[in-house]
Amino acid sequence: MADRLVGKQAPDFNMETVSGDGKDFGRVQLSDYKGKWLVFFFYPLDFTFVCPTEITALSDAAEEFRALDTEIVGVSTDSIHSHKAWISTAPENNGLGQLNFPLASDITKKVASDYGVLIEEEGVALRGLFIIDPEGELKYEVVNHNDVGRSVEETLRVLQALQSGGLCPMNWKPGQKTLVTS
Numbered sequence: 001m002a003d004r005l006v007g008k009q010a011p012d013f014n015m016e017t018v019s020g021d022g023k024d025f026g027r028v029q030l031s032d033y034k035g036k037w038l039v040f041f042f043y044p045l046d047f048t049f050v051c052p053t054e055i056t057a058l059s060d061a062a063e064e065f066r067a068l069d070t071e072i073v074g075v076s077t078d079s080i081h082s083h084k085a086w087i088s089t090a091p092e093n094n095g096l097g098q099l100n101f102p103l104a105s106d107i108t109k110k111v112a113s114d115y116g117v118l119i120e121e122e123g124v125a126l127r128g129l130f131i132i133d134p135e136g137e138l139k140y141e142v143v144n145h146n147d148v149g150r151s152v153e154e155t156l157r158v159l160q161a162l163q164s165g166g167l168c169p170m171n172w173k174p175g176q177k178t179l180v181t182s
């Protein structure tokens with residue numbers, strides 16, 4: 001079983017990426033996000049069925065995240081060439097179309113392993129989502145079975161709760177009071 005990551009420095013990473021428009025290759029590393037919040041999420045494979053629903057929903061909400069000083073990076077164990085092909089394929093043909101954040105390639109599977117989401121027997125990642133604060137501390141993680149997509153609304157809610165600096169009770173929503181300790 002992987003060690004607990006929440007409350008510790010997020011594992012470093014350095015991966016090749018494809019830009020959200022599918023035109024450019026680049027690299028991404030954790031230090032690129034120093035001073036910003038980061039939603040860092042893993043998905044199992046390109047050209048699958050649940051993954052595009054999550055990826056496009058996060059892309060559609062990218063401006064909401066940016067308004068909260070937060071960037072998004074998606075990761076799978078596919079190659080950058082597979083990512084580029086998926087982005088360049090129209091949604092009606094099982095593609096993604098243009099995104100508002102990059103997709104990173106963890107082809108070595110090291111990053112998925114470091115974050116505790118690698119299914120070694122299959123060589124793919126579970127659906128893991130991590131929120132990393134501006135100092136690089138991992139503040140939140142949710143990992144679920146690959147059959148079930150995650151919630152953009154819940155990710156935004158948790159991000160805003162973390163950014164509130166207070167103690168947020170169950171079902172807390174932005175604008176509500178945080179708990180006071182005596």
